[in-house]
Amino acid sequence: MIKYFDNAATTKLDSEVLNEMLPYLTENYANPSSIYSVGKMAKEAITIARMKIAESIGANVNEIYFTSCGSESDNLAIKGIAYANSRYGNHIITSNIEHPAVLNTCKSLENMGFRVTYLKANSKGLIDVESVRRAITPKTILISIMFANNEIGTIQPIKEIAELARENRIYFHTDGVQAMGNIEVNVRDLKVSALSMSAHKFYGPKGVGVLYVRDGVRFARIQDGGHQEREKRSGTENVAGIVGTRKSIRNRSKRFRRKQ
Numbered sequence: 506m507i508k509y510f511d512n513a514a515t516t517k518l519d520s521e522v523l524n525e526m527l528p529y530l531t532e533n534y535a536n537p538s539s540i541y542s543v544g545k546m547a548k549e550a551i552t553i554a555r556m557k558i559a560e561s562i563g564a565n566v567n568e569i570y571f572t573s574c575g576s577e578s579d580n581l582a583i584k585g586i587a588y589a590n591s592r593y594g595n596h597i598i599t600s601n602i603e604h605p606a607v608l609n610t611c612k613s614l615e616n617m618g619f620r621v622t623y624l625k626a627n628s629k630g631l632i633d634v635e636s637v638r639r640a641i642t643p644k645t646i647l648i649s650i651m652f653a654n655n656e657i658g659t660i661q662p663i664k665e666i667a668e669l670a671r672e673n674r675i676y677f678h679t680d681g682v683q684a685m686g687n688i689e690v691n692v693r694d695l696k697v698s699a700l701s702m703s704a705h706k707f708y709g710p711k712g713v714g715v716l717y718v719r720d721g722v723r724f725a726r727i728q729d730g731g732h733q734e735r736e737k738r739s740g741t742e743n744v745a746g747i748v749g750t751r752k753s754i755r756n757r758s759k760r761f762r763r764k765q
């Protein structure tokens with residue numbers, strides 16, 4: 506039997522999660538965009554998942570977008586906000602300890618004319634809020650600092666950075682992919698503009714990302730196609746994966762309640 510220990514890289518699919526997913530792979534595998542009854546049932550499963558996931562992180566239902574992974578959620582948040590707000594400025598602040606999903610997204614925006622400041626973490630692996638303050642310019646449109654680090658496990662002062670961003674009317678995205686499995690995440694309390702998640706980090710299936718984007722945040726779609734995800738992310742939804750994500754988030758919330 507394989508012994509697996511690297512729960513930061515990925516986690517085992519919970520058997521309860523798998524059981525909830527199976528009917529959407531074997532019985533009702535309809536396309537949720539179909540207008541006949543089984544299609545509507547698949548759509549309904551997505552709607553319920555969106556409601557439950559929103560509830561568990563303190564979001565509104567219309568603030569949740571499903572993607573294919575954490576990397577895609579990071580791309581959609583950062584590129585989406587950058588593209589939609591480029592007329593207000595071209596400067597982005599991030600850190601040098603971000604996951605490649607954020608770092609390489611920022612690099613590709615640099616190639617398109619955006620300017621990016623990569624803040625250095627201090628000797629404790631933390632991003633100093635004052636260094637964020639100093640990096641802000643009148644052209645800054647977005648700050649993206651991860652919540653919990655995937656290699657050294659440091660938890661950044663997200664609430665304070667969000668407050669600073671709000672004072673300066675700058676959008677703030679946080680990569681919450683590692684936080685979601687391990688610490689409480691409540692977007693209403695954190696007051697971030699956008700937060701990325703990935704189900705395979707908290708005993709859910711691979712191939713499902715979630716992006717929270719606060720109502721009113723201007724962001725553009727980066728993938729063209731059909732009308733799914735309220736025009737923000739085209740592509741036939743991974744219904745089974747989304748249902749599994751809902752279940753794994755619910756189980757995760759139960760674990761946190763037990764700990765408190």
Ligand SMILES: Cc1ncc(COP(=O)(O)O)c(C=O)c1O
Binds near residue numbers: 654
């Ligand atoms: C902090 C962080 N962000 C983003 C990702 C990318 O997530 P995914 O593997 O779902 O694309 C990971 C995955 O390791 C991660 O640890």
